[in-house]
Amino acid sequence: MKLLVTGGAGFIGSAVVRLAVARGYAVVNLDALTYAACLENVASVADHPDYAFEHVDIRDGTALDTVFAQHRPDSVMHLAAESHVDRSIDGPGAFIETNVTGTYTLLQAARKYWEERGRPEGFRFHHISTDEVYGSLGDTGLFTEETAYAPNSPYSASKAASDHLVRAWGETYGLPVVLTNCSNNYGPYHFPEKLIPVLILNALAGKDIPVYGAGKNVRDWLYVEDHADALLTVLEKGKLGRSYNIGGENEARNIDLVEMICAILDRVRPANRPYASLITFVEDRPGHDLRYAIDPSRIRQELGWRPSVTLEQGLEKTVRWYLENEAWWRALQDRDGVGKRLGTTPNGG
Numbered sequence: 001m002k003l004l005v006t007g008g009a010g011f012i013g014s015a016v017v018r019l020a021v022a023r024g025y026a027v028v029n030l031d032a033l034t035y036a037a038c039l040e041n042v043a044s045v046a047d048h049p050d051y052a053f054e055h056v057d058i059r060d061g062t063a064l065d066t067v068f069a070q071h072r073p074d075s076v077m078h079l080a081a082e083s084h085v086d087r088s089i090d091g092p093g094a095f096i097e098t099n100v101t102g103t104y105t106l107l108q109a110a111r112k113y114w115e116e117r118g119r120p121e122g123f124r125f126h127h128i129s130t131d132e133v134y135g136s137l138g139d140t141g142l143f144t145e146e147t148a149y150a151p152n153s154p155y156s157a158s159k160a161a162s163d164h165l166v167r168a169w170g171e172t173y174g175l176p177v178v179l180t181n182c183s184n185n186y187g188p189y190h191f192p193e194k195l196i197p198v199l200i201l202n203a204l205a206g207k208d209i210p211v212y213g214a215g216k217n218v219r220d221w222l223y224v225e226d227h228a229d230a231l232l233t234v235l236e237k238g239k240l241g242r243s244y245n246i247g248g249e250n251e252a253r254n255i256d257l258v259e260m261i262c263a264i265l266d267r268v269r270p271a272n273r274p275y276a277s278l279i280t281f282v283e284d285r286p287g288h289d290l291r292y293a294i295d296p297s298r299i300r301q302e303l304g305w306r307p308s309v310t311l312e313q314g315l316e317k318t319v320r321w322y323l324e325n326e327a328w329w330r331a332l333q334d335r336d337g338v339g340k341r342l343g344t345t346p347n348g349g
């Protein structure tokens, strides 16, 4: 089976590409190579005969038509997106353009291709989204697939809009769609502006370890390779038109997460003082959602999927990966905005 994966040079997309190639799929990786992309993430499969790369922007309908005609994929997995909440506060326009207009353009190209091929039943347009579309939870409760959408950031609003478009293309045009909404990912190749790499890399550099607000925000963490496995499971076995929540069943407050990472570093790379002494509380993110937590019953019961690692195991693998791959993250630290505090200006352009 040949997959067209959009955003395959990013964090999660590259994990999907690596796993799909390892499992025998042919993969076409389509990516615009924005600041968040890194082709090193897929270097291990770059020379594989079943792998191809297309440097294309999902807002470019003509280029998408060419890719569909040339590669004739059996399914699409759509991960390309602007993905950083803090950047969406400073510059929401790019999020509307890529996440909304780009998804619309890709849907139209996929639909045209699917219709021209005689509407093959096995075709899937798998849209990869986030649990942030559901907004914020209080101290209790879980997001199910029936939870009403209530996005709070420009990022989550743009992803919610893209989810609605995908659903509508399924209902109106019969395009065979499937959707997934996942909790926060972490693991190897995570771009160094995101929370967990920032914590690890600041600690290693002996810099302050920044924690937004009082560190009480709760996230449900999922190891990225488990997410990639869940996505291929949904692609293969998910029911048409259905959405699946994917979570790690690993809720943690940010402050507890930081302390876990510090404890791992104390063990595997001891310094002259405990890493936790570097923890510094900084101004909170505007509109910072308090808690996200996924009820993964549907994917577990219908498709038999569950995560393979606990948060402790996944964090240890991640910390060790960053220690062993310094050249990878050092090369990305010069990119625009990395290492700077973003998203504190709610009136940003």
Ligand SMILES: NC(=O)c1ccc[n+]([C@@H]2O[C@H](COP(=O)([O-])OP(=O)(O)OC[C@H]3O[C@@H](n4cnc5c(N)ncnc54)[C@H](O)[C@@H]3O)[C@@H](O)[C@H]2O)c1
Residues within 6 Å of the ligand: 006, 007, 008, 009, 010, 011, 012, 013, 030, 031, 032, 033, 034, 035, 036, 037, 038, 056, 057, 058, 059, 078, 079, 080, 081, 082, 083, 084, 098, 102, 128, 129, 130, 131, 159, 181, 182, 183, 184, 185, 186, 191
């Ligand atoms: N990171 C998470 O914790 C998380 C959780 C749930 C869902 N998601 C979703 O998963 C997907 C991937 O997230 P990620 O963390 O890997 O993101 P990322 O920012 O690491 O990667 C995004 C990739 O998309 C590409 N891209 C951006 N704009 C593009 C465009 N206009 N045309 C073509 N390519 C473009 C980038 O070059 C990059 O390679 C996103 O849709 C995101 O909303 C992420």
